[in-house]
Amino acid sequence: MSTTTKDYKVIGTRPIRHDGADKVTGRAIYGADVQMTGLLHGKILRSPHAHARIRSIDTTKALALPGVKAVVTGQDLPLIADKVEDLGEGAVNLRFLSNNVLAHEKVLYKGHAVAAVAATDPHTAEEALSLIDVDYEILPPVLDVREAMKEATLLLHNDLTTKELGKNTDKVSNIASHIQFKQGDLEKGFKEADIVIEREFTTATVHQGYIEPHNATALWNTDGQITVWCSTQGAFAVQKQLSEILRLPVSKIRVIPAEIGGGFGGKINVYLEPVAALLSRKTGHPVKILMNRAEVFEGTGPTPASYIRVKIGATRGGRITAAQAYLAYEAGAYPGSPINAGCMCMFAPYRLENVQIDGYDVVVNKPKTSAYRAPGATNAALGAETVIDEICEQLSIDPLQFRMINGAKEGDRRPDGPVFPRVGYLETVQAAMEHEHYKTPLEGPNRGRGVASGFWFNGGFQSSATINVNADGTVALVEGSVDIGGTRASLAMQAAEVLCISAEDVRPIVADTHSVGYNDVTGGSRTAFASGWAAYEAAQNVKKQMVERAAKIWEVSPEEVGFENGVFRTTKNGGKQLTFKEVAAQLTRTGGPVVGSATVMPRGVGGAFATHIVDLEVDPETGKVQILRYTAVQDAGTAVHPSYVEGQMQGGVVQGIGWALNEEYFYTDKGQMANASFLDYRMPTSLDLPMIDTVIVEVPNPGHPFGVRGVGEVPIVPPPAAIANAIYRAVGVRLRDLPMSPGRVLQAMLDKKGH
Amino acid sequence: MSKKVHVQTRINGEEVEFLCEPRQSLLEVLRDILGLTGSKEGCNNGNCGACSVILDGVLVDSCLVLGVEVASKEVTTIEGLAGPNGLHPLQQKFLENAALQCGICTPGFIVASKALLDKNPHPTEHEVRYWLAGNLCRCTGYDKIIRAVLDTAQSMGGKA
Numbered sequence: 001m002s003t004t005t006k007d008y009k010v011i012g013t014r015p016i017r018h019d020g021a022d023k024v025t026g027r028a029i030y031g032a033d034v035q036m037t038g039l040l041h042g043k044i045l046r047s048p049h050a051h052a053r054i055r056s057i058d059t060t061k062a063l064a065l066p067g068v069k070a071v072v073t074g075q076d077l078p079l080i081a082d083k084v085e086d087l088g089e090g091a092v093n094l095r096f097l098s099n100n101v102l103a104h105e106k107v108l109y110k111g112h113a114v115a116a117v118a119a120t121d122p123h124t125a126e127e128a129l130s131l132i133d134v135d136y137e138i139l140p141p142v143l144d145v146r147e148a149m150k151e152a153t154l155l156l157h158n159d160l161t162t163k164e165l166g167k168n169t170d171k172v173s174n175i176a177s178h179i180q181f182k183q184g185d186l187e188k189g190f191k192e193a194d195i196v197i198e199r200e201f202t203t204a205t206v207h208q209g210y211i212e213p214h215n216a217t218a219l220w221n222t223d224g225q226i227t228v229w230c231s232t233q234g235a236f237a238v239q240k241q242l243s244e245i246l247r248l249p250v251s252k253i254r255v256i257p258a259e260i261g262g263g264f265g266g267k268i269n270v271y272l273e274p275v276a277a278l279l280s281r282k283t284g285h286p287v288k289i290l291m292n293r294a295e296v297f298e299g300t301g302p303t304p305a306s307y308i309r310v311k312i313g314a315t316r317g318g319r320i321t322a323a324q325a326y327l328a329y330e331a332g333a334y335p336g337s338p339i340n341a342g343c344m345c346m347f348a349p350y351r352l353e354n355v356q357i358d359g360y361d362v363v364v365n366k367p368k369t370s371a372y373r374a375p376g377a378t379n380a381a382l383g384a385e386t387v388i389d390e391i392c393e394q395l396s397i398d399p400l401q402f403r404m405i406n407g408a409k410e411g412d413r414r415p416d417g418p419v420f421p422r423v424g425y426l427e428t429v430q431a432a433m434e435h436e437h438y439k440t441p442l443e444g445p446n447r448g449r450g451v452a453s454g455f456w457f458n459g460g461f462q463s464s465a466t467i468n469v470n471a472d473g474t475v476a477l478v479e480g481s482v483d484i485g486g487t488r489a490s491l492a493m494q495a496a497e498v499l500c501i502s503a504e505d506v507r508p509i510v511a512d513t514h515s516v517g518y519n520d521v522t523g524g525s526r527t528a529f530a531s532g533w534a535a536y537e538a539a540q541n542v543k544k545q546m547v548e549r550a551a552k553i554w555e556v557s558p559e560e561v562g563f564e565n566g567v568f569r570t571t572k573n574g575g576k577q578l579t580f581k582e583v584a585a586q587l588t589r590t591g592g593p594v595v596g597s598a599t600v601m602p603r604g605v606g607g608a609f610a611t612h613i614v615d616l617e618v619d620p621e622t623g624k625v626q627i628l629r630y631t632a633v634q635d636a637g638t639a640v641h642p643s644y645v646e647g648q649m650q651g652g653v654v655q656g657i658g659w660a661l662n663e664e665y666f667y668t669d670k671g672q673m674a675n676a677s678f679l680d681y682r683m684p685t686s687l688d689l690p691m692i693d694t695v696i697v698e699v700p701n702p703g704h705p706f707g708v709r710g711v712g713e714v715p716i717v718p719p720p721a722a723i724a725n726a727i728y729r730a731v732g733v734r735l736r737d738l739p740m741s742p743g744r745v746l747q748a749m750l751d752k753k754g755h
Numbered sequence: 756m757s758k759k760v761h762v763q764t765r766i767n768g769e770e771v772e773f774l775c776e777p778r779q780s781l782l783e784v785l786r787d788i789l790g791l792t793g794s795k796e797g798c799n800n801g802n803c804g805a806c807s808v809i810l811d812g813v814l815v816d817s818c819l820v821l822g823v824e825v826a827s828k829e830v831t832t833i834e835g836l837a838g839p840n841g842l843h844p845l846q847q848k849f850l851e852n853a854a855l856q857c858g859i860c861t862p863g864f865i866v867a868s869k870a871l872l873d874k875n876p877h878p879t880e881h882e883v884r885y886w887l888a889g890n891l892c893r894c895t896g897y898d899k900i901i902r903a904v905l906d907t908a909q910s911m912g913g914k915a
Contacts (some may be wrong), residue, residue, distance in 0.1 A: 016850045023858035024846040026833035030859060033792035125776070173901020209806055209893045210839060211797040212859040244793070261859025262893050293798040485856040485894060643853035647895055651856065654896030678802035686897040687888035
């Protein structure tokens with residue numbers, strides 16, 4: 001299965017993760033577990049209306065409640081001009097971010113934060129919320145992307161103008177931007193086609209669903225230094241946002257990341273941190289704020305609902321001649337849906353001469369959307385991969401064979417422009433075709449098999465790391481990438497590989513913003529790649545210094561010392577050798593401590609491709625879909641810790657299954673989420689699923705010293721399309737609206753029968 | 756704020772007493788009064804299992820139990836599983852099988868799995884999945900968790 005020729009000692013093994021003991025005993029400190037002297041507890045008052053003007057806020061009664069120490073509103077935040085920053089998973093307008101943290105003049109979704117209270121205990125804080133009087137002028141909500149785009153529809157913002165193909169315009173609208181990718185001659189391409197299929201799709205608002213709600217504890221100290229403890233995907237991202245929102249220099253802000261209970265892109269933007277900081281300033285105490293589950297659904301950043309149109313043309317022989325797509329994504333209350341990323345990924349697995357993709361970022365009265373694992377790509381893949389499936393069916397071509405004919409490889413140009421370096425898409429298709437799953441016929445009524453592919457470009461961005469050598473030859477690795485899924489181990493392993501020591505002898509620490517160099521977020525499938533590279537470079541720096549120490553011990557020049565298999569050697573002086581441990585024991589007498597450090601901003605990012613196979617059965621009486629078997633094939637480049645690569649694949653697949661079959665925000669016509677709990681926002685349980693089989697294909701990324709490609713995001717891209725394709729083969733209906741919940745499947749079957 | 760109640764109970768084999776308001780859940784008591792933060796709040800309404808504890812031998816969501824209800828009962832939390840001899844076999848197998856990614860659901864799953872193996876030392880895959888359906892995990896897709904529990908059952912050979 002592995003195509004690498006390298007013979008690694010540590011990479012590719014499966015050591016126990018370094019934070020394991022703490023996590024299985026309940027000792028690990030997550031944000032809600034943080035305790036300190038004098039802690040006050042905060043709660044947030046949220047808008048009950050999806051769209052309203054705030055006429056006034058009266059906090060006097062709340063302040064009078066015994067135990068209440070402070071109240072804040074949007075008035076307590078400094079005014080911010082428009083400024084767009086890249087936080088690592090998309091650009092963010094900081095004025096909108098500030099207004100989202102505490103509403104300014106208008107509330108734009110049910111759940112929008114309006115005020116906050118700090119009190120001696122959480123129950124008192126909650127009671128105080130009901131004593132805050134907010135006078136709202138209720139406005140009609142805009143709740144559908146296509147409605148929002150119409151000329152006559154009410155505007156959410158009077159100052160939001162459409163950015164048209166990269167250029168600002170004067171047109172005030174709910175359409176924040178229109179982007180386009182275009183190559184070749186679409187009309188010519190469709191003319192060449194023997195078959196053209198065009199279909200429409202819709203998807204619903206879906207949440208990342210991390211089990212840990214948001215949390216933040218802030219201490220605005222008497223010396224003006226702010227310390228924040230929170231569960232976040234990026235301590236430096238929080239620091240930057242706080243600096244901008246509170247209008248303070250970053251040197252005054254220290255962010256200490258706690259362990260994090262899932263993020264998937266949803267814990268990059270700040271929600272509670274600025275509010276906790278404001279309350280701390282007002283009270284002189286540290287303030288902790290925790291969200292409850294309903295607040296997580298209504299007050300954080302789910303992924304967009306969308307409307308998508310896909311049109312693809314192909315020759316009888318199965319070659320795609322033209323592809324066109326129209327995508328409109330709901331950004332929520334403020335602009336900034338992942339429309340760009342969705343457009344970039346949707347046709348990426350295919351070699352296309354003639355293609356045009358138009359994407360629209362549209363505001364509606366729903367929570368401001370955030371990144372959700374390969375943001376934008378899953379919606380788009382639903383359209384692309386199911387239209388391809390229809391074409392395959394009409395042409396009687398096996399869907400994997402079709403992908404072999406049209407699959408993109410090195411040298412082909414992506415629809416959005418970049419030329420592919422060495423990538424492993426065809427290898428994933430090949431592996432799927434040869435897999436026992438695909439070769440085993442699926443038997444039984446109402447059963448069907450579907451396949452789909454997906455792509456995610458992955459990220460590089462900035463990482464820093466420091467390695468301290470201990471006298472016993474072990475090392476400490478100080479890194480700044482929050483560990484969401486086992487990356488402590490992956491980074492330690494990459495450093496261990498360079499130094500020829502065991503993974504256990506590298507002790508990784510995730511450090512805060514004062515203690516480690518700048519690190520971009522844990523997200524974008526960048527951590528094993530870029531932070532791993534930083535650990536690699538820091539280790540190389542250590543190796544260089546250790547070579548110099550060995551040279552000093554032997555009184556030769558460093559050029560005469562080699563390091564191989566953990567041993568320093570020189571041919572001089574009759575040939576000598578020392579192990580890494582032996583040199584480490586002599587650091588004091590050879591010049592003092594050895595500390596290696598590195599910063600990286602790597603360019604050689606390798607994209608990730610996946611191809612999935614799913615077998616399922618549809619209950620003809622209820623429309624319920626049962627997943628029988630699932631195989632996920634993915635190119636990981638080089639799997640540093642295969643168990644955690646498998647874990648990313650399995651987790652992404654299951655989120656995709658939930659997205660496909662059950663998950664959605666049910667909105668009332670007043671724009672209120674009717675199912676803001678885990679009971680009715682139905683995520684997959686262990687009983688809904690079989691084992692998820694994984695195949696790691698390794699086409700090493702030439703842009704990384706160990707060939708690593710990011711793995712975390714692409715697994716969520718194919719599942720809804722694969723499942724839609726399988727449902728068709730099971731019961732003969734093509735569903736094009738997510739989720740494909742039992743009622744919808746049943747209705748489609750009944751419609752087909754003519755009921 | 757209502758008058759606090761004095762509760763005497765046993766937690767993880769130790770006599771424990773605390774004061775709490777009648778409205779406070781056992782989860783709140785464990786985390787905010789007793790400093791046992793291993794049990795986690797994921798939803799606070801009995802739908803995610805992150806707060807799982809064992810109460811008089813029965814697996815419960817501690818967010819659905821009141822603090823005052825555990826007077827004179829036996830409570831087992833995640834903190835009670837490892838001992839002077841090291842990790843409980845479940846904890847060890849979870850690590851060996853890489854059955855955790857972010858780890859927030861892990862205490863709940865380990866406690867729930869212990870309750871299963873205490874009752875049924877040789878569960879089938881389906882029985883494990885059925886029993887653990889009250890524990891949500893968003894990171895792993897459950898595959899490695901199920902394997903870890905089956906692995907534990909096999910290695911313990913029926914001795915929970």
